[in-house]
Amino acid sequence: MSADQPVAFVVDDEPAMLDIVTFALETQGFETESFRSAEAAWAALGRSRPELVVLDVMLPGASGITLCQRIKAKWDVPVMLVTAKGDVSDRIAGLEAEADDYIAKPFHPRELALRAQRLVRRTESARQVPTIVGGLELDPASHDVIVDSERVPLTVNEFKLLSALMSRPNVPLDFAQLLLLGWGESDRIGEREMIKAAIYRMRHKLEAAAPGSSAVIESVRGTGYLLRART
Numbered sequence: 001m002s003a004d005q006p007v008a009f010v011v012d013d014e015p016a017m018l019d020i021v022t023f024a025l026e027t028q029g030f031e032t033e034s035f036r037s038a039e040a041a042w043a044a045l046g047r048s049r050p051e052l053v054v055l056d057v058m059l060p061g062a063s064g065i066t067l068c069q070r071i072k073a074k075w076d077v078p079v080m081l082v083t084a085k086g087d088v089s090d091r092i093a094g095l096e097a098e099a100d101d102y103i104a105k106p107f108h109p110r111e112l113a114l115r116a117q118r119l120v121r122r123t124e125s126a127r128q129v130p131t132i133v134g135g136l137e138l139d140p141a142s143h144d145v146i147v148d149s150e151r152v153p154l155t156v157n158e159f160k161l162l163s164a165l166m167s168r169p170n171v172p173l174d175f176a177q178l179l180l181l182g183w184g185e186s187d188r189i190g191e192r193e194m195i196k197a198a199i200y201r202m203r204h205k206l207e208a209a210a211p212g213s214s215a216v217i218e219s220v221r222g223t224g225y226l227l228r229a230r231t
Contacts, residue, residue: 005031006051006120011041011067012082013060021054021082024109028117038062042070049077051120054112056082057090065093072098072156076143078123080116082107095194098156133166134215134229148210158202161195165217165227174224199225 008030010021022032033050035041038059045053053071057064068079081102083090094102101119103112131138137146143159144151154162164181165173173181175192203217215229 005029007031007033007048008052008054008116009033009035009041009044009050010054011035011038011059011064012056013037013058014056017056017082020109021112024113025054025116027109028113030113030116036060038064038067042067045071045075045077049075051078051123052116053077053079054082054116055079057084057094065090065097068094068097068099076123076156078119080112080119092193095157095191096197100156131163131166133169133227135210135213136162136166136215136227136229138163138166145206147206147215148213150209152205152209154202154205155198157194157198158205161198162202162227165225166229169215169227169229172220172223172226178224195224 006029008025010018010025010032012018012021012034013036018034018036022034025032030052033044035044039061041053041055042062055064055068059067064081068081071077071079078100079098081090081094081099083094083102083104091102091104100123101115103115135148138159139146139151142153143156144153145159145162146152160182161178164178167181175195178195179191199217206213206217215227218226218228220226
């Protein structure tokens with residue numbers, strides 16, 4: 001395998017599904033490693049970090065949601081969840097667990113592979129250059145924000161939302177725009193709840209770190225949010 005190939009961990013307890021996902025990813029240039037349980041994948045993550053984890057929600061032992069939460073609490077690794085068709089609760093739980101994308105069964109293998117490619121490219125691009133607006137500086141390498149010289153750790157979703165807001169300072173952004181700028185999508189089940197919860201947590205972190213900061217997140221009634229960046 002070429003050293004330039006991105007590595008994807010595929011986690012599913014169904015051999016047929018493992019074969020389908022593995023084949024789809026490898027045809028698009030991924031190198032893959034397969035696991036039948038969350039525990040086996042977690043052990044492998046302790047030894048090396050892939051560019052992507054494709055993770056089934058329903059697993060024996062620890063669930064895919066639990067594994068996603070553990071990954072996101074420790075590493076900046078993008079996670080794509082594979083959910084049952086029409087199971088809205090799984091998708092909402094996945095968003096709350098900081099999953100970067102999801103795809104519902106049954107799916108076309110090429111769609112999964114193309115979404116995986118886009119997710120890896122988007123993640124790598126976001127890591128490259130810090131963003132500075134007002135008193136805020138994003139550090140993509142650590143997923144921290146530096147606010148008035150104070151370093152504040154953010155979750156993956158908080159980081160993506162703040163990145164979206166900082167890309168359009170002083171401009172109101174609705175929920176669809178925030179999703180498009182942060183995740184490259186404009187439609188996700190549970191999007192409003194996920195965004196509201198992340199904004200609520202992030203506001204408290206920023207205010208605790210630097211009261212009276214020159215940049216604040218404001219609610220815009222009937223629209224969404226904006227980052228008020230004062231000079």
